[in-house]
Amino acid sequence: MFEMKMEKSWFDAMYARSSVRKYTGAPDKEQLDRLGALCRKVSWQGVTIRMFKGPGLKSQIKGTDVYAVIVAKRGTPMEMEGFMGEALVLEAASMGLGTCWLGAGFVPEIINRNVNLQTDESVHCVIAIGKCDLPAFAPKRKALEKICGMNEEQLKQLGAWQLEAVKAARIAPSAINMQPWRIEADKTSVAVLEPEFVLYKKFAAIDRGICMLHAAVGAFHVGREAIWKKVEGGYAMKA
Ligand SMILES: Cc1cc2nc3c(=O)[nH]c(=O)nc-3n(C[C@H](O)[C@H](O)[C@H](O)COP(=O)(O)O)c2cc1C
Numbered sequence: 001m002f003e004m005k006m007e008k009s010w011f012d013a014m015y016a017r018s019s020v021r022k023y024t025g026a027p028d029k030e031q032l033d034r035l036g037a038l039c040r041k042v043s044w045q046g047v048t049i050r051m052f053k054g055p056g057l058k059s060q061i062k063g064t065d066v067y068a069v070i071v072a073k074r075g076t077p078m079e080m081e082g083f084m085g086e087a088l089v090l091e092a093a094s095m096g097l098g099t100c101w102l103g104a105g106f107v108p109e110i111i112n113r114n115v116n117l118q119t120d121e122s123v124h125c126v127i128a129i130g131k132c133d134l135p136a137f138a139p140k141r142k143a144l145e146k147i148c149g150m151n152e153e154q155l156k157q158l159g160a161w162q163l164e165a166v167k168a169a170r171i172a173p174s175a176i177n178m179q180p181w182r183i184e185a186d187k188t189s190v191a192v193l194e195p196e197f198v199l200y201k202k203f204a205a206i207d208r209g210i211c212m213l214h215a216a217v218g219a220f221h222v223g224r225e226a227i228w229k230k231v232e233g234g235y236a237m238k239a
Pocket residue numbers: 017018019020021060100101102103104105125139140172173174175176177203206207210
């Protein structure tokens with residue numbers, strides 16, 4: 001579950017990306033081929049990601065008409081959509097491309113027709129992709145101590161992979177930047193859990209999947225491969 005072959009380049013991409021809404025053009029052919037290959041790689045475990053070029057995005061996205069659609073089979077945990085979709089985001093970022101997750105910024109009728117949506121499938125999010133002048137990396141996020149419930153001294157006690165995982169989880173993007181996750185880390189695992197109170201639930205599980213992928217990329221950076229398992233309120237990783 002949540003199996004993924006990580007790429008080393010995703011670590012730096014994670015610490016460089018921000019959402020881009022104004023692009024300088026669509027990705028070129030070579031870039032589209034590489035993104036297509038990544039989509040094939042992450043299309044499993046109940047999720048299919050497909051690239052499109054043409055109408056479908058709302059006018060808040062300017063300068064590109066290229067986007068990826070995340071299609072989920074009924075019964076797939078929504079975390080999987082976030083987990084797989086963020087792999088595409090990081091791959092695009094590692095190629096110098098800009099991206100923006102869109103839960104609202106697309107036209108469902110066009111998208112559903114494009115993917116020939118079946119009755120046992122759903123589309124919750126689309127990802128806009130294009131060339132851009134990447135803005136400086138300056139994510140506004142809650143403090144690590146707040147999302148982990150650990151003080152600086154306790155964080156220092158964590159092992160290298162747990163620390164990289166929680167630091168990477170912290171900077172994950174989320175719908176309206178709500179960061180609807182609670183991270184529990186100890187000497188053996190890092191868990192991404194539902195917090196006690198979630199203001200905006202619609203995309204919260206997708207957001208947590210994005211956060212999980214970041215945690216796994218953080219651990220991979222120090223040579224550890226994540227293995228996820230379902231726990232009460234979310235998922236926990238050992239590496
Ligand atoms: C599931 C999800 C849905 C999102 N939907 C939209 C959207 O409809 N329109 C938009 O402009 N940004 C959307 N975003 C982008 C977030 O606003 C953005 O990721 C967040 O504010 C953090 O900023 P950053 O990505 O620049 O770090 C979405 C992000 C996620 C993860």
